[in-house]
Amino acid sequence: MTSATPKLEYRELGNTGLKLSCVGFGASPLGNVFGGVTGEEANAAVREAFRLGINFFDTSPYYGGTLSEKVLGNALKALGVPRNEYVVATKCGRYKEEGFNFSADRVTRSIDESLERLQLEYVDILYCHDIEFGSLDQIVKETIPALQKIKEAGKTRFIGITGLPLHIYTYVLDRVPPGSLDVILSYCHYCINDSTLEDIIPYLKSKGVGIVNASPLAMGLLTESGPPEWHPASSELKSACQAAATYCKEKGKSIAKLAMQYSLLNKEMTSVLVGMKSVKQVEENVAAATELAASGIDEATLAEVEAILKPVKNQSWPSGIQQS
Numbered sequence: 001m002t003s004a005t006p007k008l009e010y011r012e013l014g015n016t017g018l019k020l021s022c023v024g025f026g027a028s029p030l031g032n033v034f035g036g037v038t039g040e041e042a043n044a045a046v047r048e049a050f051r052l053g054i055n056f057f058d059t060s061p062y063y064g065g066t067l068s069e070k071v072l073g074n075a076l077k078a079l080g081v082p083r084n085e086y087v088v089a090t091k092c093g094r095y096k097e098e099g100f101n102f103s104a105d106r107v108t109r110s111i112d113e114s115l116e117r118l119q120l121e122y123v124d125i126l127y128c129h130d131i132e133f134g135s136l137d138q139i140v141k142e143t144i145p146a147l148q149k150i151k152e153a154g155k156t157r158f159i160g161i162t163g164l165p166l167h168i169y170t171y172v173l174d175r176v177p178p179g180s181l182d183v184i185l186s187y188c189h190y191c192i193n194d195s196t197l198e199d200i201i202p203y204l205k206s207k208g209v210g211i212v213n214a215s216p217l218a219m220g221l222l223t224e225s226g227p228p229e230w231h232p233a234s235s236e237l238k239s240a241c242q243a244a245a246t247y248c249k250e251k252g253k254s255i256a257k258l259a260m261q262y263s264l265l266n267k268e269m270t271s272v273l274v275g276m277k278s279v280k281q282v283e284e285n286v287a288a289a290t291e292l293a294a295s296g297i298d299e300a301t302l303a304e305v306e307a308i309l310k311p312v313k314n315q316s317w318p319s320g321i322q323q324s
């Protein structure tokens with residue numbers, strides 16, 4: 001990076017003391033979740049991320065059936081960056097072959113498996129992955145206490161929960177002792193088409209948890225090439241996002257850049273975690289952040305895109321099981 005290149009902003013994550021780059025590297029694409037990626041492409045994307053100041057990497061055993069963890073681990077090892085210069089988050093309780101298992105026994109084995117695949121001695125954050133698919137009472141009574149033991153054993157520095165419906169956060173945080181959880185990772189709820197995460201920010205801050213905002217591109221909805229085939233949005237939401245992307249393209253603008261900038265504008269969310277699989281995407285997403293810092297967002301295009309998306313604003317999709 002030359003001295004003229006604007007630096008990425010770093011923001012503090014809740015009470016953890018961690019300072020995360022405002023653009024985080026979502027590594028689910030390294031598990032071929034959004035199309036194939038070679039080891040070389042993955043290594044190059046991770047190398048470029050470091051070069052441009054990204055220090056936060058997020059993966060899970062679920063992504064690509066453990067592939068994402070392995071590919072990220074290899075890329076980090078190949079780079080040889082000192083361990084205290086980056087933050088790695090992984091997850092437990094959701095697996096491609098096994099499905100969901102939030103038992104204390106499974107999550108306790110899970111972290112050892114993840115550390116081996118990542119070739120690390122510890123991760124910085126360990127989340128229970130997509131808890132709405134388990135019993136929330138089990139998460140409160142069994143899984144979080146198991147994660148706390150993993151933390152005490154030094155295998156993770158901090159612990160958290162992830163999932164789609166926002167009520168899971170209040171349900172769990174209302175039932176665990178204060179300070180039990182360090183972080184929450186929410187996805188698809190703070191992007192141009194859905195900003196509902198904003199409503200619970202004061203609550204989350206009152207509980208002292210750090211906030212990671214994943215999927216600023218709504219898992220591909222807010223890109224020119226559109227979402228992957230498995231995307232759970234309704235056809236109405238997909239069509240509206242496609243219309244917004246076409247509008248931007250015709251004006252010579254990038255919907256992905258606008259969407260990144262929209263999410264980055266809210267500084268309550270420490271890091272905007274975007275899924276990346278190429279040097280080009282890393283460069284574009286970092287440029288979105290540095291250009292935002294230098295010259296602000298394109299208000300006129302944002303207003304047009306928001307108008308196109310207004311009929312589907314805050315529309316989500318079902319996720320999880322009926323809680324008893």
Ligand code: NAD
Nearest residue numbers: 026027028034162187214215216217218219220256274275
């Ligand atoms: P996203 O909104 O970040 O979109 C990713 C898609 O956008 C991919 O197809 C990627 O190739 C593409 N893309 C990235 N940069 C682009 C650019 N500049 N131009 C055009 N296309 C671009 O969705 P995501 O990857 O699902 O979310 C980000 C990360 O957050 C994930 O990789 C994962 O690490 C994490 N996440 C966690 C959970 C969870 O814990 N439940 C859920 C969703 C995401």
